[in-house]
Amino acid sequence: xxxxxxxxxxxxxHRFQPAHRRSNVPVIEARTVVRAPPxxxxxxxxxxxxxxxxxxxxxxxxxxxxxxAGTRYRLEFGWWRxxxxxxxxVLAVERPHRIDWQIVDGLxxxxxxxxxDASDAREKPASRIVxxxxxxPGTADLGRLDLPRVVSLETVVxxxxxxxxxxxxxxxxxxxxxxxxxxRSVSVTVETDPDG
Numbered sequence: 001x002x003x004x005x006x007x008x009x010x011x012x013x014h015r016f017q018p019a020h021r022r023s024n025v026p027v028i029e030a031r032t033v034v035r036a037p038p039x040x041x042x043x044x045x046x047x048x049x050x051x052x053x054x055x056x057x058x059x060x061x062x063x064x065x066x067x068x069a070g071t072r073y074r075l076e077f078g079w080w081r082x083x084x085x086x087x088x089x090v091l092a093v094e095r096p097h098r099i100d101w102q103i104v105d106g107l108x109x110x111x112x113x114x115x116x117d118a119s120d121a122r123e124k125p126a127s128r129i130v131x132x133x134x135x136x137p138g139t140a141d142l143g144r145l146d147l148p149r150v151v152s153l154e155t156v157v158x159x160x161x162x163x164x165x166x167x168x169x170x171x172x173x174x175x176x177x178x179x180x181x182x183x184r185s186v187s188v189t190v191e192t193d194p195d196g
Contacts, residue, residue: 026161029132030168036179037125038115042096044179045113045129048073054174057167059083068093072104079163109135131172 034041044050048071049061059078065071071090076083086107091100102110111133118128177183 025134025136027132027134028165028168029130030172031128031130032172032176033118033126033128034176034179035124035126037119038096038117038127041115041127041129041179042099044175045099045115046093051171054171054178055167056170057163065090079160103135107135108139109133129172129175131168133168 060076062074073088076085099113114130116128118126
């Protein structure tokens with residue numbers, strides 16, 4: 001397998017590799033349990049174009065590829081008075097347990113979806129879903145933003161962080177509702193810098 005950051009060949013399955021090793025790079029992680037088997041959860045998560053229906057800010061998704069490793073997506077986001085497009089790439093897929101991805105332009109960000117069997121012998125099938133993303137706000141391509149002169153990037157980043165955290169929680173809750181066929185109160189744990 002060719003390593004995405006260096007282009008060098010490496011052996012074994014891909015694992016999430018933060019691009020930045022600095023402690024000030026924000027990490028957001030959301031976890032919950034859903035009443036569905038890992039295969040069903042994975043099938044829904046790998047259908048990334050469907051995410052536009054889960055997100056308040058993701059306006060469109062354009063896919064180039066089959067959905068597996070190497071597939072690229074163009075993501076158009078809209079928030080407040082801004083619109084912002086980035087391209088992402090699926091780095092590795094380990095069916096039905098993991099999908100690794102990175103943003104390839106516009107922002108330094110990478111993350112994964114992880115699906116674990118959480119079934120209890122006495123209950124219906126269940127899966128634990130983990131969504132993790134790390135990003136470096138200062139790497140946003142400012143040429144893509146039409147910021148008014150009186151608005152600094154720091155102001156935008158300060159306002160975006162709680163929006164990103166709430167959006168991660170909303171997407172996970174909507175994924176659970178689709179998988180279970182009904183809306184219910186879902187315990188979603190969102191942590192920033194969970195390893196910090």
